Amino acid sequence: MTSTPATRKAQQPREETIRKREDILKAALQTFGSRGYKSGSLAEIADQVGITHAGVLHHFGSKDQLLLDVLVYRDKTDVAHLEGKHIPGGRGLFTHLVATAALNAKRPGIVQAYAVLSGDSVTDGHPAKDWFRARYAQLRTEVSEALLEVCGDKPPTQQVVDDAAASILAVMDGLQVQWCLDPDNVDLARASEFAIEGILSVAVASGKSRK
Amino acid sequence: MTSTPATRKAQQPREETIRKREDILKAALQTFGSRGYKSGSLAEIADQVGITHAGVLHHFGSKDQLLLDVLVYRDKTDVAHLEGKHIPGGRGLFTHLVATAALNAKRPGIVQAYAVLSGDSVTDGHPAKDWFRARYAQLRTEVSEALLEVCGDKPPTQQVVDDAAASILAVMDGLQVQWCLDPDNVDLARASEFAIEGILSVAVASGKSRK
DNA sequence: CTTAACTTACTGACTCGTGAGTAACCTAAT
């Protein structure tokens, strides 16, 4: 099985193939994002890149695997357009989140995909449940750390930090759902900024007022 | 065709039938809530109440219609256990929301159903999209009105009211998703209370500080 | 009160469509 031959180099696929795979990932994000995982068919994805559904399976092995690959691809490209490789910490994280919300208001497809797939992931036996759990756990940690940094030597209780971190992510996600359903009556960018800054200030204040 | 005989009264279905229909609705909420709309099959629902999928269709006509009926049923029972028939206004609304969050932490099934179905609803052509849109619109209005009432004669701007209302609903929904994925690391009740009170206080303060 | 006419609440069997995965084969590049 694991006969990875040391003599043979890992055999990177051809340039063209890499591009093709990326095309498939884009198409899959589009399809899963707008129809959901179960309803999004391999055939529809394959169509978009001009091959058959069996061709897609050739590259990704199974539908489940494709979904997982789509998710990491989506994350990778999302971080990619940041100049530095990594998300900032401290106050910068929160301005970054606000900026992301503003950016998102201009790419409904991405927002819909996230709303659909994160909701999807809480169904029983969903293939991406672990992925989403881990992702949220990591995001909460990052936000918590940034929050502590902002508070300096007057940190709030651990509970407040945890609640604030979860709440900030929650409000962003929840607003995206409402915005997808009713874009004319929800101002995604503005409401996100209001809520993030609000929760942040309450959390920071909670630290300052401790004796 | 339209020979509705005036002589015959509208013929309410039998007691037993009403109970059966309710059983089906409960089963459907369970199934759609845990598997999603597309994956939840009529056969699985029918099994739970000891009939066949054709029997379910006899009562509800189509799967789409069943989903819609499930949603109104769920809302109805949710409000039912409130002593007064209607949700309170003013400050009471917010304590009610906090109480609901605490209650929800004890009924994971309901929470999962809501998380799954609201996410589901933003997919293209989803049968319950309009229903959810209308529901959120109404909830936002109710929260906005309650917020204005709390602020008294020093109301914030309309924008702040709108943003706060959407944010409060959003944070509740978002926390539910995170809690479904990772109940050990998210305290649904506590975080909901923190966020609701926090957003509320920021909004109220925003009104007071206006000149 | 009984019987006939009708309705309700189903079942079982079927159709029609869809969709993932597989296997065999083809073709072009290395």
Next chain:
DNA sequence: ATTAGGTTACTCACGAGTCAGTAAGTTAAG
């Protein structure tokens, strides 16, 4: 010559909706 990147042609499974029939109840007439 071999492998990567496909295609065509399947299979197998599932799921919604239709339909004919049936058993049980309901209503009205004699």
